[in-house]
Amino acid sequence: MADGPESEDRRNFIRIAVIGGIGMIAAGAGSASVFIPPSIGDSAAPGPKPLVPMIKLGALAADKPLTLQLTLSVRDGWRVRNRTQTVYVLRTGDGEGAADFTALSSICSHAGCTIEHREDKFVCPCHGAEFELSGKVTKGPAPRDMDPLPVSIAEYQGAPWLYVDWQEFALGTEERIPGSSA
């Protein structure tokens, strides 16, 4: 069926819905999925993933982390399965470049639970570890700060996006050792 005004309206609605969703997150009111664009190739391959368009980060308040769901394709032999992982993005500078943003993994270094954002701190719901918004651990049993993820800015579809290089680290260690958190 040919594209008509209806499908054009639908595309516009979807675009607006995504923008609206991210605005709500910036206000700390929820979360949204950010889909890895299929044109970037094999998302099971290691390497940075486009996380959020920079234009959405412009109004990010310095003390309000943006909660995002990063969709990852995980290759297991011949099988590829999708999994979502929460990532928190904070503005730590004037917002001009990648160095002005920090991305934090939500995986708790104690036993791998998902750390949650609560008002002015992060809290792990499993055994009560707490972290400052910077990711610094303030209450155990998490043995180390939240794991920072490398970020960069690159162009996608003619606009700058913040990319995150998803990484996992060993659980239960003070030292950050690259590896699986499974």
Ligand code: FES
């Ligand atoms: S898994 Fe987070 S405190 Fe235990």
